[in-house]
Amino acid sequence: xxxxxxxxxxxxxxWRLIFKPQADIADVMALPGAVxxxxxxGRYLLSSMASGGTLxxxxxxxxxxxxxxxxxxxxxAASEHDVDVAFQPRSGRASLRPAETINFEExxxxxxxxxxxxxxxxxxxxCILYTSGTTGRPKGVQLTHKNxxxxxxxxxxxxxxxxxxxVIGVLPFFHVFGLSNVLHLGLIHGGTVILVPQYSPANLLKxxxxxxxxxxxxxxxxxxxxxxxxxxxxxxxxxSIRICVSGAAPLPKEMxxxxxxxxxxxxxxxxGLTETVAAxxxxxxxxxxxxxxxxxxxxxxxxxxxxxDGKGLPSGKQGEIAVRGDxxxxxxxxxxxxxxxxxxxxxxxxxxIGYRDDDGYFYVTDRKKEIxxxxxxxxxxxxxxxxxxxxxxxxxxxxxxxKKGEREEIVAFVTAxxxxxxxxxxxxxxxxxxxxxxxxxxxxxxxLPMSVTGKxxxxxxxxxxxxxxxxxxx
Amino acid sequence: xxxxxxxxxxxxxxxxxxVQSIERWASSSPDSVALQFEGEPxxxxxxxxxxxxxxNGLQGVGVAKGDRVAIMLPNIPEFVYTLVGTxxxxxxxxxxxxxxxGGEILHILKDSGAKVLVALxxxxxxxxxxxxxxxxxxxxxxxxxxxLVFGHPQSTAFIQLILPGDLVDDIDGAYNKIGHVxxxxxxxxxVKEAWYKHRGSIRVRGDKIATFVISExxxxxxxxxxTFLAPLxxxxxxxxxxxxxxxxxxxxxxxxxxxxxxxxxxxxxxxKETAIGAFEKAFEVELxxxxxxxxxxxxxxxxxxxAYKTR
Numbered sequence: 001x002x003x004x005x006x007x008x009x010x011x012x013x014x015w016r017l018i019f020k021p022q023a024d025i026a027d028v029m030a031l032p033g034a035v036x037x038x039x040x041x042g043r044y045l046l047s048s049m050a051s052g053g054t055l056x057x058x059x060x061x062x063x064x065x066x067x068x069x070x071x072x073x074x075x076x077a078a079s080e081h082d083v084d085v086a087f088q089p090r091s092g093r094a095s096l097r098p099a100e101t102i103n104f105e106e107x108x109x110x111x112x113x114x115x116x117x118x119x120x121x122x123x124x125x126x127c128i129l130y131t132s133g134t135t136g137r138p139k140g141v142q143l144t145h146k147n148x149x150x151x152x153x154x155x156x157x158x159x160x161x162x163x164x165x166x167v168i169g170v171l172p173f174f175h176v177f178g179l180s181n182v183l184h185l186g187l188i189h190g191g192t193v194i195l196v197p198q199y200s201p202a203n204l205l206k207x208x209x210x211x212x213x214x215x216x217x218x219x220x221x222x223x224x225x226x227x228x229x230x231x232x233x234x235x236x237x238x239x240s241i242r243i244c245v246s247g248a249a250p251l252p253k254e255m256x257x258x259x260x261x262x263x264x265x266x267x268x269x270x271x272g273l274t275e276t277v278a279a280x281x282x283x284x285x286x287x288x289x290x291x292x293x294x295x296x297x298x299x300x301x302x303x304x305x306x307x308x309d310g311k312g313l314p315s316g317k318q319g320e321i322a323v324r325g326d327x328x329x330x331x332x333x334x335x336x337x338x339x340x341x342x343x344x345x346x347x348x349x350x351x352x353i354g355y356r357d358d359d360g361y362f363y364v365t366d367r368k369k370e371i372x373x374x375x376x377x378x379x380x381x382x383x384x385x386x387x388x389x390x391x392x393x394x395x396x397x398x399x400x401x402x403k404k405g406e407r408e409e410i411v412a413f414v415t416a417x418x419x420x421x422x423x424x425x426x427x428x429x430x431x432x433x434x435x436x437x438x439x440x441x442x443x444x445x446x447x448l449p450m451s452v453t454g455k456x457x458x459x460x461x462x463x464x465x466x467x468x469x470x471x472x473x474x
Numbered sequence: 475x476x477x478x479x480x481x482x483x484x485x486x487x488x489x490x491x492x493v494q495s496i497e498r499w500a501s502s503s504p505d506s507v508a509l510q511f512e513g514e515p516x517x518x519x520x521x522x523x524x525x526x527x528x529x530n531g532l533q534g535v536g537v538a539k540g541d542r543v544a545i546m547l548p549n550i551p552e553f554v555y556t557l558v559g560t561x562x563x564x565x566x567x568x569x570x571x572x573x574x575x576g577g578e579i580l581h582i583l584k585d586s587g588a589k590v591l592v593a594l595x596x597x598x599x600x601x602x603x604x605x606x607x608x609x610x611x612x613x614x615x616x617x618x619x620x621x622l623v624f625g626h627p628q629s630t631a632f633i634q635l636i637l638p639g640d641l642v643d644d645i646d647g648a649y650n651k652i653g654h655v656x657x658x659x660x661x662x663x664x665v666k667e668a669w670y671k672h673r674g675s676i677r678v679r680g681d682k683i684a685t686f687v688i689s690e691x692x693x694x695x696x697x698x699x700x701t702f703l704a705p706l707x708x709x710x711x712x713x714x715x716x717x718x719x720x721x722x723x724x725x726x727x728x729x730x731x732x733x734x735x736x737x738x739x740x741x742x743x744x745x746k747e748t749a750i751g752a753f754e755k756a757f758e759v760e761l762x763x764x765x766x767x768x769x770x771x772x773x774x775x776x777x778x779x780x781a782y783k784t785r
Binding site for chain 1: 490491492493495496497499503506507508509510511512513515518523524525526527528529530531534535539540542545546547548549550551552553554555557561562563564566567568569570571572573578581582585586592595596598599602613614615616617618619620621622623624625626627630631632633634635636637638641645648669671677679680687688689690691692694695696698710711713714715716742745746749750753757758759760761762763764765766767769770771772773774777778780781782783
């Protein structure tokens with residue numbers, strides 16, 4: 001560390017202090033900003049202010065948000081909650097930037113327009129996507145160019161995207177569902193992708209009203225939010241949307257019907273994984289849609305139900321859902337053991353438990369890792385969750401197993417719509433479930449931790465959950 | 475007998491990936507709209523050209539075929555330019571969740587061995603903090619204007635330092651020095667267990683109690699530090715900048731404050747004296763309170779009116 005000042009001067013230099021304990025949020029930016037501008041100008045004017053440092057100490061007299069120019073702010077809510085809102089000016093070239101970083105916009109200005117794309121092989125990696133990890137640490141799923149091309153061809157049969165289509169880009173592109181079934185889909189077929197950088201129900205509705213999209217791919221909570229908002233605002237959706245796809249979690253049957261009635265669009269439920277570049281199974285747009293089913297395998301994918309020994313099971317029998325095809329990942333990044341475990345004779349084991357009906361439609365019943373073993377019985381958390389959700393005062397429910405000595409207990413986490421006691425919840429469960437499936441404990445929560453695609457993050461409900469956002473000293 | 479029924483339809487022979495498709499559309503219908511962003515259409519021609527610029531930029535900082543480029547961006551055009559530019563180079567894109575925080579970001583960047591990270595400007599402090607543990611990460615490219623600072627009369631103290639460029643030689647050293655000054659302030663306020671490792675955050679256990687970032691403009695360094703004096707209730711703020719309730723606790727990092735650690739919120743006079751003492755000692759200078767000069771006041775009024783301009 002070399003502060004030149006140490007060697008340059010013997011006498012103590014004087015620095016300036018500006019102290020403002022009753023400032024407002026704009027001062028947080030404007031005060032030091034003005035001093036910086038003064039110093040830059042001082043160089044040319046040879047002003048005396050250009051020499052020493054200035055220390056600014058500020059506190060606020062009221063609550064405030066200092067926001068970058070691209071942040072969407074609800075001004076009505078700000079005034080209701082008495083929060084002052086100030087914006088940072090949009091930075092131009094040569095503006096303030098964090099030290100030792102490159103400014104994207106400056107880089108774009110300097111670079112050449114022409115580039116000859118480097119040739120790649122189908123087996124070369126295109127992306128590594130980290131699984132959101134509802135259990136365990138995120139693993140890097142390797143996806144090749146071939147995987148993406150294959151997925152693009154598979155989804156054509158459901159979505160039939162053309163250059164005339166406008167696709168709503170509300171699902172985050174950092175997630176496989178948005179990256180593959182929205183961004184890739186739209187751009188490969190020459191369509192338009194409408195970007196929604198910050199999801200809120202109001203943003204989504206406004207985007208639909210402004211742009212009249214033709215395709216919408218979203219998660220159940222978004223459809224539910226949208227319906228609630230339409231009802232509240234008493235507005236109608238434009239009849240521009242042809243097909244909607246919902247994935248990542250099941251959408252209640254009534255909800256599908258309500259949404260189809262109010263949009264005039266067909267709403268299809270599908271199923272996919274990061275390991276299959278998103279959708280590998282969906283209800284057919286031109287065939288029978290079965291409620292509660294994830295549908296039929298998309299062209300290019302094969303699916304089967306396997307027993308613990310890897311043998312195929314007949315329809316109606318429950319086992320692990322397995323997938324194979326060109327859209328399936330070659331494995332996890334730098335994790336040969338995990339990769340080996342995830343495959344069996346070319347089949348990728350999804351970790352989802354389910355069955356197939358006589359018509360070949362697939363159904364998911366549980367996550368394998370989440371099955372609770374209590375007193376020798378296998379208990380399906382989903383079955384218990386469904387019973388809990390059927391109680392009129394329960395909004396959301398998540399059930400996990402908790403080790404207690406040698407035993408495993410059933411713990412239910414619920415969010416309530418109104419007044420509700422643990423006893424009422426227990427009584428409700430006892431009516432609908434065998435005694436060994438009734439939760440041992442009911443925990444009330446204000447909200448349940450969820451991933452960006454609306455899946456409950458069960459690992460965060462476990463007692464030994466370590467908050468991975470923290471940075472530890474060692 | 476087990477039946478295997480498949481969805482009707484044969485796979486066609488279109489073997490184009492994203493890059494080839496975009497290049498084809500850019501050449502056959504350059505004026506077709508590829509992206510629509512905040513009322514502004516971006517055509518296939520423009521998308522291809524901007525992706526080319528990113529590819530050139532990445533190549534310029536040493537990215538080659540097979541290297542990993544991490545992308546921590548929301549659905550903005552820069553995400554698409556970076557993704558396509560990365561693929562044009564034959565490099566591997568590693569997009570990840572913009573809600574991730576310290577430990578999670580560290581895991582993904584370390585595991586993937588990313589050489590470059592493209593992120594929003596507001597993630598700079600978080601990235602800074604984990605950067606010394608990421609030997610593979612050579613460049614951080616920042617975009618967008620999504621900074622978000624919550625200020626509260628009871629909870630937050632802003633400490634800012636403006637230094638002419640000739641006083642700062644190297645940024646690593648500056649981060650080290652300022653970090654230790656802030657650590658001393660926090661400890662002098664009674665939080666003895668506070669620690670500082672490198673770049674950006676003063677912590678107690680794994681929780682953040684103070685944070686800072688050093689920015690540069692035309693050779694002048696600006697240190698922006700935020701110290702939490704009392705618990706910060708973020709609920710009101712998160713009603714204004716809409717965040718789904720179930721991910722609210724992920725938007726803000728785990729925080730603590732002087733009051734949570736010592737049982738008492740320090741009064742302003744104590745904060746002021748402690749900060750002055752720490753800076754005077756560390757820089758061997760004398761701090762004297764004096765107001766802004768005329769030129770500065772002019773700039774100050776201009777910046778305030780810009781900040782409060784209704785949009």
